[in-house]
Amino acid sequence: MRGLTLVLLGLFLALLLYAEGDLPGRGDPAAPASTHVSPYYIQHSLAETKTPNLVTSVLADYRGYDTLGETVVIVTAALAAALVLLGERRAD
Amino acid sequence: MLTRHPSPVVTTVARLLAPLIALFALYVVAHGHYSPGGGFQGGVLLAASTLLLRLALGEKDSAPAFPPSLALPMAVTGVLLYTVTGVVPLFLGGGYLDYARLPWPGAPAPLLRYFGILVVEVGVALAVWGTMVAIFDRLARGEG
Amino acid sequence: MGEELLGRYPYFLTALLLVVGLYGMLGKRNLLKKLIGMTVFQTAIFLFFIQGATKQGATLPILDPRWGTDPARYINPLPHVLILTAIVVAVAITGVSFALVLTIYRSHGTLDEEAILEQGRKR
Numbered sequence: 567m568r569g570l571t572l573v574l575l576g577l578f579l580a581l582l583l584y585a586e587g588d589l590p591g592r593g594d595p596a597a598p599a600s601t602h603v604s605p606y607y608i609q610h611s612l613a614e615t616k617t618p619n620l621v622t623s624v625l626a627d628y629r630g631y632d633t634l635g636e637t638v639v640i641v642t643a644a645l646a647a648a649l650v651l652l653g654e655r656r657a658d
Numbered sequence: 659m660l661t662r663h664p665s666p667v668v669t670t671v672a673r674l675l676a677p678l679i680a681l682f683a684l685y686v687v688a689h690g691h692y693s694p695g696g697g698f699q700g701g702v703l704l705a706a707s708t709l710l711l712r713l714a715l716g717e718k719d720s721a722p723a724f725p726p727s728l729a730l731p732m733a734v735t736g737v738l739l740y741t742v743t744g745v746v747p748l749f750l751g752g753g754y755l756d757y758a759r760l761p762w763p764g765a766p767a768p769l770l771r772y773f774g775i776l777v778v779e780v781g782v783a784l785a786v787w788g789t790m791v792a793i794f795d796r797l798a799r800g801e802g
Numbered sequence: 803m804g805e806e807l808l809g810r811y812p813y814f815l816t817a818l819l820l821v822v823g824l825y826g827m828l829g830k831r832n833l834l835k836k837l838i839g840m841t842v843f844q845t846a847i848f849l850f851f852i853q854g855a856t857k858q859g860a861t862l863p864i865l866d867p868r869w870g871t872d873p874a875r876y877i878n879p880l881p882h883v884l885i886l887t888a889i890v891v892a893v894a895i896t897g898v899s900f901a902l903v904l905t906i907y908r909s910h911g912t913l914d915e916e917a918i919l920e921q922g923r924k925r
Contacts, residue, residue, distance in 0.1 A: 617772060619695075637785045643898050
Protein backbone atom coordinates (compact mmCIF):
# COMPACT_ATOMS: atom_id res chain seq x y z
CA MET A 567 0.00 0.00 0.00
CA ARG A 568 2.85 2.37 0.81
CA GLY A 569 4.60 1.42 -2.43
CA LEU A 570 1.49 2.14 -4.48
CA THR A 571 1.12 5.55 -2.81
CA LEU A 572 4.73 6.48 -3.55
CA VAL A 573 4.43 5.38 -7.18
CA LEU A 574 1.29 7.48 -7.62
CA LEU A 575 2.98 10.49 -6.05
CA GLY A 576 5.98 10.04 -8.33
CA LEU A 577 3.72 9.99 -11.39
CA PHE A 578 1.92 13.10 -10.12
CA LEU A 579 5.19 14.95 -9.65
CA ALA A 580 6.38 13.96 -13.13
CA LEU A 581 3.10 15.19 -14.63
CA LEU A 582 3.40 18.54 -12.84
CA LEU A 583 7.00 19.06 -13.96
CA TYR A 584 6.10 18.18 -17.54
CA ALA A 585 3.13 20.59 -17.51
CA GLU A 586 5.10 23.54 -16.12
CA GLY A 587 7.01 23.83 -19.36
CA ASP A 588 4.04 25.52 -20.98
CA LEU A 589 3.38 28.06 -18.26
CA PRO A 590 4.62 31.65 -18.74
CA GLY A 591 7.77 32.86 -17.03
CA ARG A 592 7.65 34.73 -13.73
CA GLY A 593 6.59 38.36 -14.05
CA ASP A 594 5.89 38.27 -17.76
CA PRO A 595 3.68 41.28 -18.62
CA ALA A 596 2.36 39.61 -21.79
CA ALA A 597 1.10 36.51 -19.94
CA PRO A 598 -2.42 35.47 -21.01
CA ALA A 599 -3.76 36.06 -17.48
CA SER A 600 -2.87 39.75 -17.62
CA THR A 601 -4.00 40.71 -21.10
CA HIS A 602 -7.63 39.71 -21.45
CA VAL A 603 -10.03 41.49 -19.07
CA SER A 604 -7.78 42.89 -16.36
CA PRO A 605 -6.51 45.97 -18.31
CA TYR A 606 -10.18 47.06 -18.60
CA TYR A 607 -10.60 46.86 -14.82
CA ILE A 608 -7.36 48.73 -14.18
CA GLN A 609 -8.21 51.53 -16.60
CA HIS A 610 -11.89 52.08 -15.80
CA SER A 611 -12.21 51.31 -12.08
CA LEU A 612 -11.56 54.84 -10.80
CA ALA A 613 -13.86 56.48 -13.35
CA GLU A 614 -16.77 54.10 -12.80
CA THR A 615 -16.61 53.34 -9.07
CA LYS A 616 -14.43 56.04 -7.45
CA THR A 617 -12.44 53.26 -5.72
CA PRO A 618 -8.64 53.25 -5.98
CA ASN A 619 -8.38 49.74 -4.53
CA LEU A 620 -8.74 47.52 -7.62
CA VAL A 621 -9.18 44.29 -5.66
CA THR A 622 -12.14 45.66 -3.65
CA SER A 623 -13.86 47.17 -6.68
CA VAL A 624 -13.53 43.96 -8.70
CA LEU A 625 -14.58 41.80 -5.72
CA ALA A 626 -17.62 43.81 -4.62
CA ASP A 627 -18.80 45.55 -7.78
CA TYR A 628 -17.72 43.96 -11.06
CA ARG A 629 -17.80 40.40 -9.65
CA GLY A 630 -20.28 41.05 -6.82
CA TYR A 631 -22.45 38.05 -7.67
CA ASP A 632 -19.59 35.62 -6.98
CA THR A 633 -18.95 37.29 -3.63
CA LEU A 634 -22.63 36.84 -2.72
CA GLY A 635 -22.40 33.13 -3.53
CA GLU A 636 -19.26 32.78 -1.47
CA THR A 637 -20.83 34.53 1.55
CA VAL A 638 -23.75 32.10 1.36
CA VAL A 639 -21.23 29.22 1.30
CA ILE A 640 -19.61 30.52 4.51
CA VAL A 641 -22.90 30.79 6.38
CA THR A 642 -23.96 27.35 5.12
CA ALA A 643 -20.72 25.91 6.51
CA ALA A 644 -21.52 27.43 9.91
CA LEU A 645 -25.03 25.95 9.80
CA ALA A 646 -23.64 22.56 8.76
CA ALA A 647 -21.13 22.53 11.63
CA ALA A 648 -23.92 23.48 14.05
CA LEU A 649 -26.14 20.67 12.71
CA VAL A 650 -23.42 18.00 12.87
CA LEU A 651 -22.67 18.90 16.50
CA LEU A 652 -26.32 19.19 17.56
CA GLY A 653 -26.45 15.84 19.25
CA GLU A 654 -23.26 16.37 21.25
CA ARG A 655 -24.82 18.18 24.19
CA ARG A 656 -23.37 17.60 27.61
CA ALA A 657 -25.26 15.32 30.00
CA ASP A 658 -26.18 18.14 32.38
CA MET B 659 -16.42 24.01 28.17
CA LEU B 660 -13.75 26.71 28.24
CA THR B 661 -12.75 27.88 31.71
CA ARG B 662 -11.26 31.17 32.87
CA HIS B 663 -7.47 31.28 32.70
CA PRO B 664 -5.99 31.14 36.25
CA SER B 665 -3.45 33.94 35.79
CA PRO B 666 -4.75 37.53 36.27
CA VAL B 667 -2.06 38.87 33.92
CA VAL B 668 -3.54 36.94 31.00
CA THR B 669 -7.12 37.99 31.71
CA THR B 670 -6.24 41.67 32.19
CA VAL B 671 -4.15 41.91 29.03
CA ALA B 672 -6.87 40.15 27.03
CA ARG B 673 -9.54 42.53 28.30
CA LEU B 674 -7.32 45.51 27.41
CA LEU B 675 -6.44 44.29 23.92
CA ALA B 676 -9.80 43.01 22.66
CA PRO B 677 -11.43 46.47 22.19
CA LEU B 678 -8.29 47.79 20.45
CA ILE B 679 -8.30 44.85 18.04
CA ALA B 680 -12.00 45.46 17.31
CA LEU B 681 -11.30 49.16 16.67
CA PHE B 682 -8.52 48.32 14.23
CA ALA B 683 -10.85 45.85 12.52
CA LEU B 684 -13.45 48.58 12.00
CA TYR B 685 -10.71 50.75 10.51
CA VAL B 686 -9.76 47.96 8.09
CA VAL B 687 -13.39 47.51 6.98
CA ALA B 688 -13.98 51.24 6.53
CA HIS B 689 -10.76 51.82 4.56
CA GLY B 690 -11.26 48.96 2.17
CA HIS B 691 -11.48 51.45 -0.70
CA TYR B 692 -8.08 53.04 -0.20
CA SER B 693 -5.79 50.43 1.34
CA PRO B 694 -5.64 46.63 1.42
CA GLY B 695 -8.58 45.45 3.45
CA GLY B 696 -12.33 45.26 3.08
CA GLY B 697 -14.99 42.92 4.36
CA PHE B 698 -13.20 39.59 4.74
CA GLN B 699 -10.08 40.89 6.44
CA GLY B 700 -12.07 43.09 8.86
CA GLY B 701 -14.49 40.27 9.67
CA VAL B 702 -11.67 37.91 10.58
CA LEU B 703 -10.07 40.56 12.83
CA LEU B 704 -13.40 41.14 14.62
CA ALA B 705 -13.71 37.40 15.16
CA ALA B 706 -10.13 37.37 16.52
CA SER B 707 -11.01 39.96 19.18
CA THR B 708 -14.08 37.97 20.29
CA LEU B 709 -12.18 34.66 20.34
CA LEU B 710 -9.40 36.24 22.42
CA LEU B 711 -11.99 37.04 25.09
CA ARG B 712 -13.43 33.51 24.86
CA LEU B 713 -10.04 31.89 25.29
CA ALA B 714 -8.87 34.09 28.19
CA LEU B 715 -12.06 34.51 30.18
CA GLY B 716 -13.91 31.27 29.50
CA GLU B 717 -17.38 30.84 28.12
CA LYS B 718 -19.31 32.16 31.12
CA ASP B 719 -17.36 35.36 31.75
CA SER B 720 -17.19 36.42 28.12
CA ALA B 721 -20.90 35.83 27.47
CA PRO B 722 -21.85 39.46 28.38
CA ALA B 723 -19.47 40.72 25.70
CA PHE B 724 -20.76 38.39 22.98
CA PRO B 725 -23.52 35.88 23.85
CA PRO B 726 -23.04 32.59 21.98
CA SER B 727 -26.62 32.66 20.74
CA LEU B 728 -25.90 35.88 18.80
CA ALA B 729 -23.37 34.42 16.35
CA LEU B 730 -25.58 32.64 13.80
CA PRO B 731 -28.26 35.38 13.64
CA MET B 732 -25.50 37.92 13.00
CA ALA B 733 -24.09 35.84 10.14
CA VAL B 734 -27.49 35.49 8.51
CA THR B 735 -28.10 39.26 8.92
CA GLY B 736 -24.94 39.89 6.90
CA VAL B 737 -26.19 37.75 4.03
CA LEU B 738 -29.61 39.43 4.27
CA LEU B 739 -27.99 42.88 4.00
CA TYR B 740 -26.09 41.80 0.89
CA THR B 741 -29.19 40.30 -0.74
CA VAL B 742 -31.39 43.32 0.01
CA THR B 743 -28.76 45.58 -1.61
CA GLY B 744 -29.04 43.34 -4.65
CA VAL B 745 -32.83 43.11 -4.85
CA VAL B 746 -33.72 46.81 -4.35
CA PRO B 747 -32.29 47.90 -7.75
CA LEU B 748 -34.52 45.26 -9.39
CA PHE B 749 -37.60 47.25 -8.42
CA LEU B 750 -36.11 50.52 -9.74
CA GLY B 751 -35.32 49.48 -13.28
CA GLY B 752 -31.83 48.07 -13.01
CA GLY B 753 -30.35 44.62 -12.89
CA TYR B 754 -29.58 42.47 -9.84
CA LEU B 755 -26.79 44.02 -7.71
CA ASP B 756 -26.76 47.08 -9.99
CA TYR B 757 -25.55 49.68 -7.49
CA ALA B 758 -26.00 52.56 -9.93
CA ARG B 759 -29.77 52.44 -9.40
CA LEU B 760 -29.89 52.46 -5.58
CA PRO B 761 -32.54 54.87 -4.24
CA TRP B 762 -30.47 57.88 -3.18
CA PRO B 763 -31.68 61.12 -4.78
CA GLY B 764 -29.35 63.24 -6.85
CA ALA B 765 -26.07 61.31 -6.67
CA PRO B 766 -23.94 60.44 -9.72
CA ALA B 767 -23.45 56.78 -10.63
CA PRO B 768 -19.81 56.42 -9.41
CA LEU B 769 -20.75 57.72 -5.95
CA LEU B 770 -23.71 55.30 -5.73
CA ARG B 771 -21.46 52.39 -6.68
CA TYR B 772 -18.93 53.56 -4.06
CA PHE B 773 -21.55 53.39 -1.31
CA GLY B 774 -22.97 50.13 -2.66
CA ILE B 775 -19.51 48.59 -2.26
CA LEU B 776 -19.32 49.91 1.32
CA VAL B 777 -22.71 48.46 2.35
CA VAL B 778 -21.86 45.11 0.78
CA GLU B 779 -18.48 44.96 2.56
CA VAL B 780 -20.19 45.61 5.93
CA GLY B 781 -22.56 42.71 5.20
CA VAL B 782 -19.66 40.42 4.37
CA ALA B 783 -17.80 41.43 7.57
CA LEU B 784 -20.87 40.58 9.70
CA ALA B 785 -21.25 37.22 7.95
CA VAL B 786 -17.60 36.23 8.43
CA TRP B 787 -17.59 37.39 12.09
CA GLY B 788 -20.74 35.42 12.92
CA THR B 789 -19.50 32.30 11.13
CA MET B 790 -16.09 32.18 12.84
CA VAL B 791 -17.55 32.67 16.35
CA ALA B 792 -20.38 30.17 15.70
CA ILE B 793 -18.02 27.39 14.53
CA PHE B 794 -15.64 28.02 17.45
CA ASP B 795 -18.44 27.99 20.02
CA ARG B 796 -19.92 24.75 18.70
CA LEU B 797 -16.53 23.02 18.60
CA ALA B 798 -15.55 24.21 22.09
CA ARG B 799 -18.87 23.23 23.61
CA GLY B 800 -18.86 19.83 21.92
CA GLU B 801 -15.76 18.93 23.87
CA GLY B 802 -17.95 18.31 26.93
CA MET C 803 19.45 26.90 -19.76
CA GLY C 804 20.41 27.16 -16.11
CA GLU C 805 19.27 30.82 -16.04
CA GLU C 806 15.84 29.93 -17.40
CA LEU C 807 15.44 27.02 -14.99
CA LEU C 808 16.36 29.30 -12.08
CA GLY C 809 13.79 31.82 -13.27
CA ARG C 810 11.00 29.25 -12.98
CA TYR C 811 11.62 28.40 -9.32
CA PRO C 812 8.02 29.17 -8.16
CA TYR C 813 6.67 26.27 -10.21
CA PHE C 814 9.13 23.79 -8.69
CA LEU C 815 8.35 24.92 -5.13
CA THR C 816 4.59 24.71 -5.82
CA ALA C 817 4.97 21.19 -7.24
CA LEU C 818 6.95 20.16 -4.14
CA LEU C 819 4.28 21.53 -1.77
CA LEU C 820 1.51 19.84 -3.78
CA VAL C 821 3.26 16.47 -3.54
CA VAL C 822 3.82 16.92 0.22
CA GLY C 823 0.14 17.77 0.77
CA LEU C 824 -1.03 14.85 -1.35
CA TYR C 825 1.25 12.47 0.57
CA GLY C 826 -0.28 13.72 3.80
CA MET C 827 -3.79 13.01 2.51
CA LEU C 828 -3.07 9.58 1.02
CA GLY C 829 -0.20 8.10 2.97
CA LYS C 830 -1.09 8.87 6.59
CA ARG C 831 -3.64 6.91 8.65
CA ASN C 832 -4.57 9.47 11.30
CA LEU C 833 -7.56 11.63 10.35
CA LEU C 834 -6.03 14.82 11.70
CA LYS C 835 -2.85 14.27 9.70
CA LYS C 836 -5.00 13.93 6.59
CA LEU C 837 -6.57 17.30 7.41
CA ILE C 838 -3.13 18.87 7.76
CA GLY C 839 -2.23 17.46 4.33
CA MET C 840 -5.36 19.03 2.87
CA THR C 841 -4.39 22.40 4.37
CA VAL C 842 -0.88 22.19 2.87
CA PHE C 843 -2.39 21.35 -0.54
CA GLN C 844 -4.74 24.35 -0.38
CA THR C 845 -1.89 26.66 0.63
CA ALA C 846 0.18 25.45 -2.34
CA ILE C 847 -2.67 26.31 -4.74
CA PHE C 848 -3.01 29.80 -3.22
CA LEU C 849 0.71 30.47 -3.63
CA PHE C 850 0.62 29.25 -7.23
CA PHE C 851 -2.14 31.67 -8.20
CA ILE C 852 -0.66 34.64 -6.34
CA GLN C 853 2.78 34.27 -7.87
CA GLY C 854 1.17 34.00 -11.30
CA ALA C 855 -0.25 37.49 -10.93
CA THR C 856 3.01 39.44 -10.70
CA LYS C 857 4.45 41.62 -13.43
CA GLN C 858 8.02 42.82 -13.66
CA GLY C 859 8.50 46.30 -12.15
CA ALA C 860 4.85 46.68 -11.08
CA THR C 861 3.39 47.59 -7.70
CA LEU C 862 0.30 46.85 -5.57
CA PRO C 863 -3.09 46.94 -7.32
CA ILE C 864 -4.10 50.21 -5.63
CA LEU C 865 -4.26 53.14 -8.03
CA ASP C 866 -1.58 55.72 -7.31
CA PRO C 867 -1.97 59.28 -8.62
CA ARG C 868 1.67 59.30 -9.71
CA TRP C 869 1.22 56.54 -12.28
CA GLY C 870 -2.40 57.01 -13.40
CA THR C 871 -4.12 53.99 -14.87
CA ASP C 872 -1.32 52.38 -16.86
CA PRO C 873 -1.93 48.60 -16.81
CA ALA C 874 1.79 47.81 -16.93
CA ARG C 875 2.47 49.50 -13.56
CA TYR C 876 0.01 47.45 -11.45
CA ILE C 877 -0.05 43.73 -10.88
CA ASN C 878 -3.03 41.74 -12.11
CA PRO C 879 -5.85 42.03 -9.52
CA LEU C 880 -8.01 39.13 -10.71
CA PRO C 881 -6.10 36.19 -9.12
CA HIS C 882 -6.07 38.10 -5.81
CA VAL C 883 -9.87 38.37 -5.92
CA LEU C 884 -10.17 34.65 -6.65
CA ILE C 885 -7.85 33.67 -3.83
CA LEU C 886 -9.62 35.94 -1.29
CA THR C 887 -12.75 33.90 -1.86
CA ALA C 888 -10.83 30.63 -1.82
CA ILE C 889 -9.10 31.35 1.50
CA VAL C 890 -12.33 32.04 3.36
CA VAL C 891 -13.99 28.97 1.84
CA ALA C 892 -10.96 26.88 2.92
CA VAL C 893 -11.40 28.09 6.51
CA ALA C 894 -15.08 27.14 6.41
CA ILE C 895 -14.20 23.68 5.04
CA THR C 896 -11.68 23.21 7.86
CA GLY C 897 -14.33 24.16 10.43
CA VAL C 898 -16.87 21.65 9.11
CA SER C 899 -14.26 18.87 8.84
CA PHE C 900 -13.23 19.43 12.48
CA ALA C 901 -16.88 19.05 13.49
CA LEU C 902 -17.06 15.78 11.53
CA VAL C 903 -13.80 14.47 13.07
CA LEU C 904 -15.17 15.24 16.54
CA THR C 905 -18.37 13.26 15.82
CA ILE C 906 -16.39 10.33 14.41
CA TYR C 907 -14.18 10.26 17.51
CA ARG C 908 -17.24 10.28 19.75
CA SER C 909 -18.86 7.30 18.06
CA HIS C 910 -15.77 5.17 17.28
CA GLY C 911 -13.32 6.05 20.03
CA THR C 912 -10.34 6.27 17.70
CA LEU C 913 -8.93 8.49 14.94
CA ASP C 914 -7.15 5.75 13.03
CA GLU C 915 -8.53 5.15 9.55
CA GLU C 916 -7.91 1.37 9.51
CA ALA C 917 -9.57 0.85 12.92
CA ILE C 918 -12.64 2.84 11.89
CA LEU C 919 -13.01 0.82 8.67
CA GLU C 920 -12.65 -2.43 10.71
CA GLN C 921 -15.43 -1.34 13.04
CA GLY C 922 -17.64 -0.50 10.06
CA ARG C 923 -17.01 -3.93 8.47
CA LYS C 924 -17.81 -5.84 11.65
CA ARG C 925 -21.25 -4.27 12.11
